[in-house]
Amino acid sequence: xxxxxxxxxxxxxxxxxxxxxxxxxxxxxxxxxxxxxxxxxxxxxxxxxxxxxxxxxxxxxxxxxxxxxxxxxxxxxxxxxxxxxxxxxxxxxxxxxxxxxxxxxxxxxxxxxxxxxxxxxxxxxxxxxxxxxxxxxxxxxxxxxxxxxxxxxxxxxxxxxxxxxxxxxxxxxxxxxxxxxxxxxxxxxxxxxxxxxxxxxxxxxxxxxxxxxxxxxxxxxxxxxxxxxxxxxxxxxxxxxxxxxxxxxxxxxxxxxxxxxxxxxxxxxxxxxxxxxxxxxxxxxxxxxxxxxxxxxxxxxxxxxxxxxxxxxxxxxxxxxxxxxxxxxxxxxxxxxxxxxxxxxxxxxxx
Amino acid sequence: xxxxxxxxxxxxxxxxxxxxxxxxxxxxxxxxxxxxxxxxxxxxxxxxxxxxxxxxxxxxxxxxxxxxxxxxxxxxxxxxxxxxxxxxxxxxxxxxxxxxxxxxxxxxxxxxxxxxxxxxxxxxxxxxxxxxxxxxxxxxxxxxxxxxxxxx
Numbered sequence: 435x436x437x438x439x440x441x442x443x444x445x446x447x448x449x450x451x452x453x454x455x456x457x458x459x460x461x462x463x464x465x466x467x468x469x470x471x472x473x474x475x476x477x478x479x480x481x482x483x484x485x486x487x488x489x490x491x492x493x494x495x496x497x498x499x500x501x502x503x504x505x506x507x508x509x510x511x512x513x514x515x516x517x518x519x520x521x522x523x524x525x526x527x528x529x530x531x532x533x534x535x536x537x538x539x540x541x542x543x544x545x546x547x548x549x550x551x552x553x554x555x556x557x558x559x560x561x562x563x564x565x566x567x568x569x570x571x572x573x574x575x576x577x578x579x580x581x582x583x584x585x586x587x588x589x590x591x592x593x594x595x596x597x598x599x600x601x602x603x604x605x606x607x608x609x610x611x612x613x614x615x616x617x618x619x620x621x622x623x624x625x626x627x628x629x630x631x632x633x634x635x636x637x638x639x640x641x642x643x644x645x646x647x648x649x650x651x652x653x654x655x656x657x658x659x660x661x662x663x664x665x666x667x668x669x670x671x672x673x674x675x676x677x678x679x680x681x682x683x684x685x686x687x688x689x690x691x692x693x694x695x696x697x698x699x700x701x702x703x704x705x706x707x708x709x710x711x712x713x714x715x716x717x718x719x720x721x722x723x724x725x726x727x728x729x730x731x732x733x734x735x736x737x738x739x740x741x742x743x744x745x746x747x748x749x750x751x752x753x754x755x756x757x758x759x760x761x762x763x764x765x766x767x768x769x770x771x772x773x774x775x776x777x778x779x780x781x782x783x784x785x
Numbered sequence: 786x787x788x789x790x791x792x793x794x795x796x797x798x799x800x801x802x803x804x805x806x807x808x809x810x811x812x813x814x815x816x817x818x819x820x821x822x823x824x825x826x827x828x829x830x831x832x833x834x835x836x837x838x839x840x841x842x843x844x845x846x847x848x849x850x851x852x853x854x855x856x857x858x859x860x861x862x863x864x865x866x867x868x869x870x871x872x873x874x875x876x877x878x879x880x881x882x883x884x885x886x887x888x889x890x891x892x893x894x895x896x897x898x899x900x901x902x903x904x905x906x907x908x909x910x911x912x913x914x915x916x917x918x919x920x921x922x923x924x925x926x927x928x929x930x931x932x933x934x935x936x937x
Contacts, residue, residue: 601864659864660863660864660865663862663863663864664863664864691894692881692882692883692884692892692894692895693878693881693882693883694882695893695894696856696859696882696884699859699860699861699867700861700862700863700864700865700866702860702861702862704894704895
């Protein structure tokens, strides 16, 4: 018996296994079939999150050669009685250097998502993969799939080649905003840059921590460069980011803005207000105080009950059984984050 | 209305006192002067011949606003495209750069909570001051000159 009633909830972060070459071949043209074969492009997992690393995965959710969709239905969608779930493929497509290969892999992955997942379970929605390495191709991909409302956002990483606010990416945001797609930022690095501001770490735990700075850097960049000024309908959804790093970012950036705003006068409101309007965070994993009684205090600092979006992060091992949310979240907050906040954040879920 | 509120409301207003604080030629255009009136440090700015006065102490960390740069208002609706207006009507705190509107004393970024008091300043001819109810401990009034009179 689950501790929380998730009936009708919308899960904002569910991972199908990353497609391998054999999965993508039917969706690649002859040239790219030749290239991925000759160049041995097969396992498209991220170095920053190798999904075959066992400790990340719930042992009782292992697919073992069966149909991963059936496993997802049995382990997640059915028992939690979810209304909808958003699939996020965090794959090597985000990290490939070849701008044309990355476009081909993104396209094939999106078509594979449609064919093998979205078309087989009406509860599924997905993030669209677009090649940030090739802005023109990213815009083309958005336009190609814009009519398929099951894609609710485009997906990128918390540590990228350039800060996400840079003008070079604006055509992607323009196309996304035009079609009501949001910007999903998932924990992960394509290692174009060292994962910390002081270079490379020695240990995994450091790498996990560095994503907090990665997310903060991306949010600060989107605000400072004026992306939310230019594209006011756009929201950034921080996925697998944790939550409690957000209030200190709000406090610090709002304070610094008072003295430094003349350089970025298009940042017209306190960054904390902009963050409350434009940034959302998924709920799993959740970095909260050990004592559930302290949880409401930690969340109060957001000064908003609209920012949290329910997620399970399936099939990663963040919780046991069906205890998909941590204890201590106030009922009123819970009532909003399971569904209402998500419908408000993603316009394409409503239509 | 409770009786306590009624009492507050009925409290007589403190009678304004007027102080001669400077000769007009002491503050050049775009510059400021710090004066002390009844124990209050007040910064008076010459904005294109108009004299604007605010409390001198920045509410953030206490810097002297009279030492801040006098700046225009910088605004933008589009990244990369800025517009300047109200030249010289804001002061930027010398320590952390917070901007204050010299006309209202309100900070630009947090006008409702972070603000300094603003004061009325008038230019009066010395001839008019000689007889009026002015406090002039510091100044020897000359009838030919013009003076700044601050209302407290």
